[in-house]
Amino acid sequence: MxxxxxxxxxxxxxxxxxxxxxxxxxxxxxxxxxxxxxxxxxxxxxxxxxxxxxxxxxxxxxxxxxxxxxxxxxxxxxxxxxxxxxxxxxxxxxxxxxxxxxxxxxxxxxxxxxxxxxxxxxxxxxxxxxxxxxxxxxxxxPMPRDAIVWGSIITAALAAGALSRALRQAATGVHAEQARRVVSEERLRMAQDLHDSIGHGLAAIAMQAGVALHVLDRDPEEARQSMKAVRATSREALENLRAQLDGLRDMGAAARAPAPGLSDLGRLTERVRAGGVTVHADIAPDLTSLPTAVDAVAYRIVQESLTNVLRHAGAVPVRIRIRREGDALLLEVTNTGGAAGPAPPGNGLGILGLRSQAEVLGGTLTAGPDPDGGFGVRARLPLEGDGR
Structure with a gap:
C-alpha cells in the first residue's frame, strides 16, 4: 500500500x-x-x-x-x-x-x-x-511548406529545451560555488579562531617559560610564579582548543561557548604581565552594551596585538587605549620599544585577518611602526550599521 x-x-x-x-x-x-x-x-x-x-x-x-x-x-x-x-x-x-x-x-x-x-x-x-x-x-x-513549418517548430522546441538545461546547469553551478564559498569562509573563520586563541596562549607560555629560565638560579620564587602562570595559561589554551574542536564536530558547540569580549581584557593582560611585559590599560568606563560582533573583534585586536609583542618584541612596555568617539569604538595598542610588528603578510592570519574582520563590520585597521621606534595597531569599529 x-x-x-x-x-x-x-x-x-x-x-x-x-x-x-x-x-x-x-x-x-x-x-x-x-x-x-x-x-x-x-x-x-x-x-x-x-x-x-x-x-x-x-x-x-x-x-x-x-x-x-x-x-x-x-x-x-x-x-x-x-x-x-x-x-x-x-x-x-x-x-x-x-x-x-x-x-x-x-x-x-x-x-x-x-x-x-x-x-x-x-x-x-x-x-x-x-x-x-x-x-x-x-x-x-504542399509538402515543402509542412516540412518547413514543422522543422521550425521542432527546432524552436529544441532550442528552448537546450536553453532551459543550460540555465539549470548554470544555477546548479552557482549554488555549488556558493556552498564551496561558505565552507571556505567557515574554515577560514575557524583557522582565525584557532590562531587568535591558541596562538596567544602559546606565545604567552613561551614568554613565561623564558622568564622562569632566566631567573631560575637567582630568584627561584619568581621562577615558581612564572611556571604557575605557564600552567594556568596552558590549561586555558587547552580549554580553548577543546572548544574549537567541539565546534568542528558540532556547530552547536560554538553557541554554548560565547566569544570573549572586552570584559575579558583583565584576564588577558594579567597573562601578559605574568610573562614580564608591562601593560598600561586606559579603557573608558562607558564600554558596556557594545554590539556582540564589535565586542568580539575588539578583543581579538587587543589579543593579537599583545601576542605580536610577546613574539616579536619581548618584554617591552605596552599601552592599550580603548574609547568611544561618536558612533565608533577606537582602539590603540602600542609598544614603546622594539619592533613588535605583525607576522609576515603572506600567512593570511594575524593582523591581516583582523583587518578583514574590521572591514566586515564597516571599520578600518592600520598597523605599522611608530616614529619613536615602537609599533602601533589602531582600529576604528562602527557601533551601528554593519556592526549591529
Whole structure:
C-alpha cells in the first residue's frame, strides 16, 4: 500500500503536465475536424484512443526518450491513418522540449531530427490518403511548406529545451560555488579562531617559560610564579582548543561557548604581565552594551596585538587605549620599544585577518611602526550599521 502511494505521488509530481493536453485533445479534436473537409477519415473511437495515448505519453517526463518515442509513434499513427489535424499536434514540441531539457544538445538534436523525419513521413502518408478520398485538387497541401513549418517548430522546441538545461546547469553551478564559498569562509573563520586563541596562549607560555629560565638560579620564587602562570595559561589554551574542536564536530558547540569580549581584557593582560611585559590599560568606563560582533573583534585586536609583542618584541612596555568617539569604538595598542610588528603578510592570519574582520563590520585597521621606534595597531569599529 505504501509503495503504491509512493508511486502515485511520484507520477503525480512528474506527469501532471499531460493533463491540460489530455483535456484539450479530448475536447477540441472533434470541433477541429469540422473545419477540415479534405481529411480521409473523421475522428472516431480509435482516433480518440490514439490522441489520448499521445497526450498521456507526456507524463513520462522522467524518461524523456521514451516519452518522445511514444508520442511520435501515436501522432504518426494518427496522421498516417488519415485523421484531420488537431490539438494532438501541440504535444509534439512539448515532447521535443522534454528531451532537450534533459539530454545533452547533440543527443537531443538527433532525437529531434528522428522525430521530424517520422513526422514528415506520416504527413506524406496523410496527404496520399486524403488525395485518394477526395476530388483531385481539393485536398492538396504542399509538402515543402509542412516540412518547413514543422522543422521550425521542432527546432524552436529544441532550442528552448537546450536553453532551459543550460540555465539549470548554470544555477546548479552557482549554488555549488556558493556552498564551496561558505565552507571556505567557515574554515577560514575557524583557522582565525584557532590562531587568535591558541596562538596567544602559546606565545604567552613561551614568554613565561623564558622568564622562569632566566631567573631560575637567582630568584627561584619568581621562577615558581612564572611556571604557575605557564600552567594556568596552558590549561586555558587547552580549554580553548577543546572548544574549537567541539565546534568542528558540532556547530552547536560554538553557541554554548560565547566569544570573549572586552570584559575579558583583565584576564588577558594579567597573562601578559605574568610573562614580564608591562601593560598600561586606559579603557573608558562607558564600554558596556557594545554590539556582540564589535565586542568580539575588539578583543581579538587587543589579543593579537599583545601576542605580536610577546613574539616579536619581548618584554617591552605596552599601552592599550580603548574609547568611544561618536558612533565608533577606537582602539590603540602600542609598544614603546622594539619592533613588535605583525607576522609576515603572506600567512593570511594575524593582523591581516583582523583587518578583514574590521572591514566586515564597516571599520578600518592600520598597523605599522611608530616614529619613536615602537609599533602601533589602531582600529576604528562602527557601533551601528554593519556592526549591529
Amino acid at each position: 505504501t509503495g503504491g502511494k509512493r508511486r502515485w505521488r511520484r507520477w503525480a509530481a512528474e506527469g501532471w503536465i499531460c493533463l491540460p493536453f489530455l483535456a484539450t485533445v479530448l475536447i477540441a479534436t472533434g470541433p477541429a475536424a469540422e473545419f477540415q473537409h479534405g481529411s480521409a477519415r473523421s475522428p472516431d473511437a480509435a482516433g480518440y484512443v490514439i490522441v489520448t495515448a499521445a497526450a498521456l505519453a507526456l507524463a513520462l517526463r522522467r524518461w524523456p526518450g521514451i516519452a518522445l518515442a511514444a508520442n511520435t509513434a501515436f501522432v504518426a499513427t494518427y496522421l498516417a491513418a488519415g485523421y484531420p489535424f488537431g490539438p494532438v499536434m501541440l504535444t509534439v514540441p512539448v515532447a521535443v522540449y522534454g528531451v532537450a531539457s534533459r539530454w545533452p544538445l547533440p543527443r537531443a538534436a538527433l532525437a529531434a531530427a528522428a522525430d521530424l523525419g517520422v513526422l514528415i513521413v506520416s504527413l506524406f502518408a496523410k496527404r496520399v490518403r486524403d488525395a485518394a478520398g477526395v476530388p483531385a485538387g481539393s485536398g492538396y497541401y
